[in-house]
Amino acid sequence: MPNRVRRILLVQSLYDSFILTEDGQLNDAILRQFVTLNLTQNPDLIRVSTGAEALDLIGRQRIDMIVASIQVGDMNAAELARKVAVVSPDTPLLVLAYNNRKLTDFTASNDVSAIDRVFLWQGDTRILLAMVKYVEDRANVASDTGLCGVPAIIVVEDNVRFYSSFLPVIYAELFIHNRSLIAEGLNLSHKMLRTRARPKVLLCETYEEAWAYFEKYEANILGIISDIEFPREGVLDRTAGVKLIKRVRAQRQDIPIVLQSSIADNERLALDLDAKFLLKGSEVLLHDLRRILIQSFGFGDFVFRMPDGREVGRAHDLRELIEKLAEVPAESIAWHGSKNHFSNWLKARTEFALAERLRAKTVAEYDGLEQLRADLIKVLSDYRRERDKVVVADFDRSSYDPELSLYRIGGGSLGGKARGLAFVNRLLNETRIGDRYPGIRIAVPRAAVIGTDVFDEFLETNELKDLAIQCESDREISDRFLAAPFPREAFEDLKVFLAQTAEPLAIRSSGLLEDSPYQPFAGVYKTYMLPNRNKSLDQRLIQLISAVKRVYASTFSQRAKSYLGMTPYRLEEEKMAVIVQRVVGSARDDRFYPDFAGVARSHNFYPTPPLKAEEGIVAVAAGLGRTVVDGATCFRFSPAHPQVQIGASSMHEILDNSQREFYAMDLSREPVRTDAEGDEMVLCNLAEAEKHGVLAAIASTYSPDNDRLSEGIGRPGMRVVTFAPILNQNLFPLAELLRELLEIGVQGTSAPVEIEFAVNLTVPKGEQPEFGFLQMRPLAMASEAEELEIGHVLSSQLVCRSDSVLGNGRIADLTDVIVVDRDTFDRSRSAEVAAEVARLNAKLQGEDRPYLLIGVGRWGSNDPHLGIPVQWNEIAGARVIIESGFKDMQVTPSQGTHFFQNLTSCNVGYFTVNPAAGEGFIDWDWLSAAKPVEQSEFVRWLRFDGPLLIKMSGRTGEGVVLKPGADG
Structure with a gap:
């Protein structure tokens, strides 16, 4: 090669x-x-x-x-x-x-x-x-295959997503096969020769390209994997694959062939050509491909050898390498050092800086072999200690150090959410932000991440995957998962971790696809909170393992399946890592919670002067962060203008939109076997927070006598969560710190970001207040390539007009509308409204008819006082969503919630109107007069003969919905 x-x-x-x-x-x-x-x-x-x-x-x-x-x-x-x-x-x-x-x-x-x-x-x-x-195969096929006879596999596929998915699988399986040959090598030269015998993979997009490879290397073609539909003679040919294979079969009957297609009926064509068939839409496509291909390849330990080839030791990881360096003969160390074996082995583990450091010094530069040994041990030990401060360390029961921030249990990926935590750890270390805030502990709370290999082992050992993919009952899936044995090695690792962890724990999902900018899966999978207070370690371990299994089960929940159905991904491609993380907070009586928690975004989608979009926005609330991410009432401010109160046009509005309750963990309650998220969370009133000393830093007092707010709680009156003592008196540098963290995040990702955090101020004497960095994800930003002007529209043509719109472009193919009747809506029965909307959504999705959704209050809020508690998958068929204020209360855009994150990432148009306050317009009379297809007490489904025209300007934030037939 x-x-x-x-x-x-x-x-x-x-x-x-x-x-x-x-x-x-x-x-x-x-x-x-x-x-x-x-x-x-x-x-x-x-x-x-x-x-x-x-x-x-x-x-x-x-x-x-x-x-x-x-x-x-x-x-x-x-x-x-x-x-x-x-x-x-x-x-x-x-x-x-x-x-x-x-x-x-x-x-x-x-x-x-x-x-x-x-x-x-x-x-x-x-x-x-x-x-x-x-790249290498394309460059070397002429010499290796053409001259040396190395076999080749032709792969014909023009769909980027498919070949990006299965090409790594093909190579992985070839490498496993190749390693079995390498292991039989008699010496280094023989091993190299075996290595070069690995079959080449020749990726093609057209009929002509594939046939040219076949003609040139026919004698060495090991097999062909081909799509059925791809370009031939410059145009897309729906049977190009069949034509290709027929031509191949005319010359070679013995070549293994696999045909792929999105059409199940094409299996007949494959059988007629003596070829295997793969259905592209199959949930187990990659599994079937692996089954058809040759077996896979692995990787090896560092093997210490003497110059004559005798093995004198073996190291699996860096720790074992350090241990073996102290034991093996010096001659072996010198021999490996002279050939840069240590450097090469370390480079294979992405320890690039350390590898270059070792490569820079030759064996001849040392006074003796024992000095070489001592220096290697010192360099490797020092590096390992420094590295483990900022990377995800592999969990080792014999050397577990609870002071380190992140550990990995089991192999595989960390998943999206944990990857974000690892990235944050790196940013915090590299920017040394803690040095600029010496009185605050800024860190990712200690966590163990159970890698995706444990998930795979759990499913495979217990034969659960097929059941989980096909089953439509969340309860049945959960029961089967809970009853299945957990992988033993991971079980023992968690036991050691738990033995040195006395704080409450959050058991958080971290799917491979989670927290990506365009499909973030925000709030789709489960999170469980454990008090972790039982005196029995075995009982606490049982509770922890059960919570992990429930998170695994949520990967296959109907909500997750529905969400995945809106993406280009298959359920079998998703793998679940799990984060077991210390909860930031303090125990206060039988409650556990931080002083406050929230979400900060580097981009404000709805800025009002003097705020600017690029200055970001923060949503924060007393207690646990569920208040914010679930869309309940919380406090919002700009980190660049912390004294500016957002949405505070009157005292009545401030009081009406102020936080009244907060979430805490109930330490007195033992976890029970249930699928209900947040079993150990309770809603508490502000009086409890005041009793615990939390409100002093985050509240003001309202005096009805003079209709005024006073900072702090030093006088009698109604407590209002305004964060004024912190933002105005700088009791804690919240705005400054968040502004800097957002800037660091944007610089590190080259994109807008969202971070979740929790702050604990009431800490024991001698300890520093803690800023817990819980999550960072890139923000989805809608494309605004089209400069769209809304222009003047006659009021008689309008269904809706808003100056608070998220989205960009024209939509002119919607004829269906689901509308919640403002006149009949009853907040006390909002759950019934959500169920009816979900039913109609499922019906329209089944007919593949996207629609316009109009409602009162905030969509996705779990607080019936604020809106309609739908889950994202229950309105996923909506192409555009309108939120209208109540007659007696305005609605504010739900920035910071999981619901809002999914809405922006899925490119759904989003209108906010408050007609009672003169902010936008909805023609309720026209909607009420329209003849419904179906109608319930609160919800009407409308279908029009012609399409609505929807125009949204991402540049100005304006948008209109025009009636069918209107001139737009």
């Missing part, structure tokens, strides 16, 4: 590269495979953030392959590819996109001819390995 990728240039934001180099641990998922395959030849990864930096680097250094995001700072990938083609025409440039919709827009609006290949990130860290091997 003469052409190898030794230097890869990643042109990506820090966050994008972090997904590849930290999530799932490249050292386990990717580079260990490089070291096993290529032994001493492992690629270097170099990252830059902008196209300009990339071009400068290419002009000065040799680069074998470039991997770029769609947007690379100062230019997009298409522009970068054209410039690379000029300065370095032989350097392949591949694009790794992180969202299918963005990729579609990019390829449709740009000339991508200079890009060698486009791939789509779908949560599998092996994608980078597949991209490297794709």
